Amino acid sequence: MARPVKCRRVCSLPLHDTFRPVGKPAGAEVSMTVEEYEAIRLIDLLGYTQEEAGEYMAIARTTVQSIYNDARHKLAEVLVNGMTLRISGGNYELCSLSGGGCTGCGGRCPGKGKCPGERK
Numbered sequence: 528m529a530r531p532v533k534c535r536r537v538c539s540l541p542l543h544d545t546f547r548p549v550g551k552p553a554g555a556e557v558s559m560t561v562e563e564y565e566a567i568r569l570i571d572l573l574g575y576t577q578e579e580a581g582e583y584m585a586i587a588r589t590t591v592q593s594i595y596n597d598a599r600h601k602l603a604e605v606l607v608n609g610m611t612l613r614i615s616g617g618n619y620e621l622c623s624l625s626g627g628g629c630t631g632c633g634g635r636c637p638g639k640g641k642c643p644g645e646r647k
Contacts, residue, residue, distance in 0.1 A: 533585075533590070533618075534585075534618055534619060534620050535562040535565070535584045535585065535586055535590075535594075535617070535618060535619045535620070536583065536584050536585045536619065536620055536621075536622060537561055537564075537584070537619045537620070537621060537622065538565065538568075538621075538622050539621065539622070540561060540621070541561070541564055541614050544613060544614045544615060545611065545612070545613050545614070546605070546611065547611040547612075548609045548611075551609060551611075553611060554610070554611065555608070555610045555611070556610060556611040556612075556613055557601050557604055557605050557610050557611070557612050557613070558601075558613050558614075558616070559598060559601050559602075559612060559613070559614045560594075560615070560616050560617030560618075561614060561615070561616065561617040561619050562584070562594055562617045562618070562619050563594055563595075563597055563598035563601065563614075563617070564598070564614045565584065565619070566580060566584070566591055566594045566595040566598055567595070567598050567599070567602070569583060569584070570591075570595055577591045577592050577595065578591075580595075
């Protein structure tokens with residue numbers, strides 16, 4: 528029996544959830560989950576280590592590494608092959624401060640709460 532997937536904490540949903548090369552009609556699409564997006568944001572944009580990202584997302588470093596590797600592979604596929612990227616779905620919980628005091632989590636908000644389960 529497989530282990531249940533642990534809910535991943537994310538700061539907020541992306542402001543933009545679809546990216547497509549300019550002048551290219553909709554075609555082949557790559558789907559990235561919200562937690563893959565969050566791993567890219569934390570590690571590549573904010574400079575967190577994988578361990579720090581794991582602490583923030585409330586998951587193990589090895590899980591962050593797996594999510595991050597999947598996300599980077601998807602980004603490479605989109606860039607190299609000129610595909611559309613859509614960010615949606617996953618198993619995550621929004622930071623409890625997202626609605627009020629969360630400021631993009633540069634301050635590593637301590638959001639806690641129950642996981643609402645799979646988002647589609």
